[in-house]
Amino acid sequence: MTYTASEPKRPMLRSLFRGLLRRCPSCGIGKSFKGYVKVADSCSSCGEALGHIRADDIPPYFTILIVGHIVVPSILYLEQTAPPEFWVHMAVWPALTLLLTLIFLPLVKGVVVNLIWALRIRGDET
Secondary structure (H helix, E strand, O other): OOOOOOOOOOOHHHHHHHHHOOEOOOOOOOEOEOOOOOEOOEOOOOOOEOOOOOOOOHHHHHHHHHHHHHHHHHHHHHHHHOOOOHHHHHHHHHHHHHHHHHHHHHHHHHHHHHHHHHOOOOOOOO
């Protein structure tokens, strides 16, 4: 990727941190989402265009990866140390998986959207 001298730098770590907070990657004040995981057309504070950013399948993939690495070892550890009844497994693990997924998905999507913004990916690359 080559950038012209007129394009301002976009710090990666700052953008990623702002993504965790679901804030605008440019100013850090406005919200980058207008719903649960719907990217806003533009920042409400600085007006930075965000609607063109398409994260597509990356956030769900990473969310599954993160939640799976939390839930599966927890199941295995509990089964090895103090095996509960089967109904406990059926009550706890699906609920925990759903809860963690709902918590992590918007955070991961915020990070991915801000990463795409920081890397200046337009979506029309081939």
